[in-house]
Amino acid sequence: MNFTSCFSSCFSSTSKPGRNESGGENDQDMCIFTYNELRIVTQNFSSSNKIGGGGFGTVYKGRLRNGTAVAVKVLSVELESMRGEREFISEIAALSNIKHENLVTLRGCCVEGANRFLVYDYMENNSLAHTLLAREQNRMQFGWENRREILLGIARGLAYLHDEVQPYILHRDIKASNILLDQNFTPKVSDFGLSRLLRVDISHISTHVAGTLGYIAPEYAVSGRLTRKTDVYGFGVLLLEIISGQSVVDFDLEHGEHYLVQKAWEMYKANSIIQLVDPTLGMNYPEEEAVRFIKVGLLCVQEIANLRPGMSEALKMLSNEIDVGPVQVLQPGLVADLMGIKLSRKDSSQCSSSNVSSMESRPGLHSAYF
Known part of the structure; x- marks a missing residue:
């Protein structure tokens, strides 16, 4: 399955394309964010909002327009190995249609150039x-x-x-x-x-x-x-x-x-x-x-x-x-x-x-x- 078909399949029943960064009408809504929306909520991906990093990119704290705190994961895609792309698709495939008190909540995502963005609820007490x-x-x-x-x-x-x-x-x-x-x-x-x-x-x-x-x-x-x-x-x-x-x-x-x-x-x-x-x-x-x-x-x-x-x-x-x-x-x-x-x-x-x-x-x- 290629990226387009996988992405469409994962979001066909839950996403709200074109929604603003309000986070959706309720906690069940999945949003497709724009790059500009995520840039704004993270204050232009400010270093002061950086809360972590790993092999596939960086995580920033952000705040949606409704005041909800979120964590924005920026996944960098390696074109040769496709690392980052696979991880992005796996996250969406796993979390887009499930909800449980003991699983992190995926609020939405964004595709912009070679970068893939995932938006989660912010966890106050880290890991x-x-x-x-x-x-x-x-x-x-x-x-x-x-x-x-x-x-x-x-x-x-x-x-x-x-x-x-x-x-x-x-x-x-x-x-x-x-x-x-x-x-x-x-x-x-x-x-x-x-x-x-x-x-x-x-x-x-x-x-x-x-x-x-x-x-x-x-x-x-x-x-x-x-x-x-x-x-x-x-x-x-x-x-x-x-x-x-x-x-x-x-x-x-x-x-x-x-x-x-x-x-x-x-x-x-x-x-x-x-x-x-x-x-x-x-x-x-x-x-x-x-x-x-x-x-x-x-x-x-x-x-x-x-x-x-x-x-x-x-x-x-x-x-x-x-x-x-x-x-x-x-x-x-x-x-x-x-x-x-x-x-x-x-x-x-x-x-x-x-x-x-x-x-x-x-x-x-x-x-x-x-």
Whole structure:
């Protein structure tokens, strides 16, 4: 499907071409903005309004004429690789016709020359990577109740994408910097630039490997077979990260790289899993619930994808609707050397330089919208 047909299909039932920047008559309306409208709302893309940047462009804060604060993502298109264009289309395909409390709201878009613009609701509290996980002082402001509600919200959003919408939506890059927090600290899954649609009658999609090192499911890294269990793995890693307050990948000169998944597994085997809980919480958390959450995280990152729960099942486990006590946890999978895996694959055509550059050694902190 080319850009024109995809764009038309995504907006045929929801867009309001030619609307001004009022944001639409209600929150359901999708707008096609003009470049001049976005230039005005961002004060000519002023550097003072810049709120982030990433590999595909820059994000600016803006304010519509009705006073609504928005985030304007400017995607730069690379003509040779078409990076930026694919991400633009993926975002529209994923978000144009769905709405959920725990998904970022796409208000509209704009096409101008080689640039593609996406307009979202503005998130006052940035991302989990920036607000919760950036430093110890930040973590101290998030008690157990906050972390529990954030994890339940993320799980609800992913369960909606995986089980309630058709075709299903595979996010493909679940990580802390892609979870935004609104003024009430309600989590919103964001950045659908790598997402793929999965028809209900097929089990997987074969695609080039993309995502962030530390969150990538091992079977996906090896085979390029993308399934809903790929997102489940990323969610499991994120869960462990939120509960522990630790980075997905740590590095020190004496021991080299330490992966959070492996650390959690070793604690689980030693029957000391409670030691993984963020020490900034002190003793102000329910130990039984904390153990249950960590066990769900480990179930989500098991090496054998079929053994991982689906997102709806994981949500019920977290909510204690399903008892995880008797459930056996098996060894997690871990991708420690993505380049080594890529070089060993027989089909080297899937290992282009553009794919390699999309990988990160640790969670990105550059922008809440990339």
